[in-house]
Amino acid sequence: MKVVTNPAYPFLAxxxxxxxxxxxxxxxxxxEGRNVLKRFNIEGCELVVKSFKVPFFVNRVIYTLFRKSKARRSYEYAFEILKRGSNTPEPLGYIEEYKHGLLSHSYSVSAYSGASDIREYMNGQLKDKTLLTALGVFIASLHQAGIFHIDLSPGNILYYKEQETFRFTLVDINRMQFKKITVQDAIRNFSRLAISREALSCVTREYARIRGLxxxxxxxxxxxxxxxxxxxYASHLACKAWRKEGGNWFTQPYFQYVMANLFSHCPLFTKAVRDRFHKxxxxxxxxxxxxxxxRKVFPESSQED
Structure with a gap:
């Protein structure tokens, strides 16, 4: 077992x-999902422990011999984020357990922030332009500092309010890159941030203003x-649900949808046949x-049968 403790917190060893x-x-x-997060109080120190799922055999080999574990990356990336002037819960340590010489369980430990995630703002349930513009400023500051969170999703950005000012912090940081971020990088980085177009537009407009775009x-x-x-993503989930219910691989919903769409526009068919495929x-x-x-991206989301 490998145990690494932040030198500032020796009592946690x-x-x-x-x-x-x-x-x-x-x-x-x-x-509780693929990974598990738990909160502990150790000698008055509030902390969060993230237990990572045991990797598949091939990944166990990779994480043991060729690549740093997710727990170690979370710990080390946190220091890099803080060094670059941005915010993430203070890293307290990490633990790696080995079985038969290969990585099995691993844990990442950080300070408890008490912040909330931004999901309700990103799906449009809560409309607060002050928070959304502040979020645009925050992400711009990340990118200007060369911090690229690969999984920039609503659950991985937490916020808290200090008087009238919103503050943000990054979590789930084992997938990071530190590099110069291009406009195309930024466009891709925003892709999973918001279900609501209105919310995403507000965030990205402020982001563009800050970066001079x-x-x-x-x-x-x-x-x-x-x-x-x-x-x-919707097509993937629909097909996954179809297979889980015993559906045939070759009759998956998205394949049927694409074929029906193709035939509904085929000029070789009569209008009556095209209408049947449309329905x-x-x-x-x-x-x-x-x-x-x-996100209501399919044209049928605004149509009635």
Missing amino acids: DFFCHLSDCFETEGTTIY DEESFVRQTNQYSDRVYKK KRIRIYTSCILPFDF
């Missing part, structure tokens, strides 16, 4: 050494790219794709 023994039964669960062009390009990403396309969308069309 004993807790880290016994973390794997108490993680399942102690602490308060914050999130053409505002209208940048807002249009980011929304167009985000639409493509969300369309692909079939709408039925496929409504029954299979609609539940996953979060």
